[in-house]
Amino acid sequence: MLSLILAESSIETIPNEMKDHPSVISHERKLGKDYSEILLDNSWHFAAMKGIKNEIKRGRPDLVHFSILEATTIPLYYENKIKIFIHTINDKVISIGENVHIPKSYHRFEGLFEKLFLEKKITVNDNELLSIKDQSFSELVNQINPSKVVGLSTTGKTSSFEKISTTLDDDSCVVIGGFQKGHFSDSIKNKFTDLFxxxxxxxxxxxVIARMLYEYEKTIFM
Structure with missing residues (x-):
């Protein structure tokens, strides 16, 4: 089946290096949680994030929320013709199982993914819905072993969603950046077969996910 990777995604819990910042301590008290159980979010932690590595790619879990909502509420996913992975900015990989209903409310999404980071998996009636593990992008691609790895970026060769969709088969892997600014790291680009x-x-x-997957759906359903 088609694989979709949201790469270098802007979702993580608050890193240890930020734990003593006043904005983090204040947020801990507000939520009644330890910093390590809270998603890093620049809406709350902007001041604490100043100067951290890859600052412009971090602290936007809402972007991940929007993206996976798009990918899991379409016929392609309902009919089990796509596998979705979230590769995070600090080399963790979240796998999304079959028939997972991602909360449309961000507040509920946040709680679910904080639980995932803490417990490493979410199961219902022995069905594993979400899991997370330490894994690099390269290791994930090797695990999937796709026929081709297609990246989408403004730095790639000019094309269109429709044209790209015609080059994909059910063993292909499509990679989209899960961050708000910047470009893919070299370690990510080095695994691409094509960059468009x-x-x-x-x-x-x-x-990008909505338009790309819609065009791919047309090639297999219409």
Whole structure:
């Protein structure tokens, strides 16, 4: 089946290096949780994030929320013709199982993924819905072993969603950045078979996912 990877995604719990910052301590008290159980979010932790590595790619779990909502509420997912992975900025991989209903409310999504980071898996009636493990992007691609790895970025070769969709088969892997600014790291790009751009204007990840998967659906359902 088609694989979708949201790469270098902006979702993680608050790192140890930020635990003593006043904004983090204040947020801990507000939520009644330890910093290590709270998602890093620049809406709350902007001041604490100043100067951290890959700052512009971090602290936007809402982007991940939008993106996986798009990918899990379409016929392609309902009919089990796509496998979805979230590769995080600090080399963890979240696998999304079959028939997972991602909460539409961000507050519930946040709670679910904080629980996932803490417990490493979410199961219902012995069905594993979500799991997380330490894994690099390269290791994930090797595990999937796709026929091709297609990245989408403004730095790629100009094409269109429709044209790209015709090059994909059910062993292909599509990679979209799960961050708000910047470009893929070299370690990510080195695994691409092809790198395409769908326009000079940078689109948010959830928009790219919606349009790309719709065009791919047309090639297999219509």
């Amino acid at each position: 751009s769908v326009g000079e204007t940078s689109l948010e990840a959830h928009v």
